[in-house]
Amino acid sequence: MMSLLPATGPLHVVALAAHPDDLEIGCGGTLLRLAARVGTTASFLTVTGTPARCEEARRAAAEVWPGSTSTFVGLPDGRLPEHWGAVKAALHTLAEVTAPPDVVLVPRRDDAHQDHRLLGELAPTVWRDALVLHYEIPKWDGDLGRPSLYVPLPEEVAHRKLEILEECYGSQSGHDWWDRETFGGLMRLRGIECRARYAEAFFVTKAVLAL
Template sequence: MVTFDAAEAGTPAREWSVDPRLHSRPALRIAAFDELVVIAAHPDDETLGAGGLIAMCHDLEVPVRVLCVTDGAASHPTEPRLAEARAAELASAIHQLAPGSTLEMLGFPDGKTDQYRDDIRTELAGRLRDVSPRSAIAAPWRGDGHRDHRVVGEVAAELVGDRTLLEYPIWMWHWATPDHDDLPWERMRALDIDVKTKSRAIESFASQITGTQPILRPDFLEHFARGQEFFMTGDHTPDREYFDALYEKSEDPWRFRTRWYEERKRRITIAVLPEERFERGLEVGCSIGVLTELLAPRCESLLALDISARAAEQARELGLSGAEIRVQDVVKEFPGGEFDLIVLSEVGYYWNAEDLRATTKKMFESLTPEGVLIACHWRHPVDDYPLSGDQVHAAIAELEWTRLAHHLEEDFVLEVFSKDPRSLAQREGLA
């Protein structure tokens, strides 16, 4: 558990501002949410961490609802009627960010969320019961280091269901540094905001920013004077049920069979194969078999895997000679034996960074000395995916192989990697 002292100076805002990773986070795409529900552990959390998001949703005419779990009275325990003051400050801040929004104070004791966790869960579950699947829930980041933030964030994650979860950090900016091991850079998304409106709302919290011992020190507030807010997304790797549900709704969820974009990309993938024939191929994430159908004639044997039984059944119906279609999760169970061709197409961004590193290492180890890995991924950000396509390819490139081909477009990146550094012309004695 991270420990910190709010009364002491933390990591300066300028140390974060000079780190290029902060300025290269994928953009958080605000979809057509039915509603934005912001859950705060204390009055001011929602404004510090998600004030810009609240204001933006209000401008987009998306209904905003704020649920504050505790009364915030533990910040200055000797101050009389502090709970009432903080509730009034919160109401003022929300009025400036999103006039007419709903504010609900749950009134749990500040600093005791661990003791009241079950009651908090019951209260929040009741208030979220009618929130539609197309809504977003913003809550404190579970790794923020403050016990109340952790508990409230964990409860929100338990209740989010099919809705979008956006976790906002607050004290992370204070105790962490850009190189801290606990920072999930790969999950962090950036949102451009109206910082002037947010700053005016923050000024509402006089009990926290004034006096001889302010909780929100001026140097700490510098972290929230940026023109961006940051949210952690995509915590959970999509599982078998996620993909089966997609194929239950549609036999071809991504329109592989009908989109020219998809057909063209398949043709490019086949065109970059550096050998005419391969002994044993592995296709990770074969889906309904449209790429498998082109790979099978180029391999003596092809093992095509997919996590979804519904997708694999469609691929089997193609009756491809020399191709074995198997339901298997390579993250949990990587196939044995050696391969001289591995194809990883539109799969890697579904994994988290740790699983990606471990699985690509297994791919590297299973390749024959002259074998090749073909990787192809969509480059645009998708909120449900833990990683971007560019992050996937950057991780693959870290291993000790040679990039033989690199095809980059606005929409996708396709690369060929091999342990053998020789080009095709060199392999055939032409160069």
């Protein structure tokens, strides 16, 4: 199986979230795996969120990737299309102050949530030379699709992802969709699809395979 990233060596990762908890839900296991790679660095950006919710995301980032940097923009939840210019500016600002990334993690371009969708559309216009992986977020809209790339997760990594979601995002525990069965079940399903116990799945619009 050919890898789209070098098998060894340091990387720089940019991880983008429309809301606090998007990253941990959509690609928390992948981030845990990348964080274990020697010399690899990460820059996180969350575009919406109240101060309390952003503090949850800050705590989660410290657990997922100690030493990562987190930036919070504070735009209103559910209204990002109205703030297109501010979102675009926040992405360009991050690009200017961080190293060019090897991989960018961002929600899907066709996500049913307008905030996710806008971020997924804009990220490839800012980072044109990185591998852009669009992660998925389960929701009541039922918009899960057929992924084109999988990251197998060791069992301990999958369980650690679930622990971080429970430990760091207490504000979400009252939602009927927020539980281990939701997030663990999706990782198990994606694992079946790539012959692993657990996995996270991504959508790739364009990739370059360097031979």
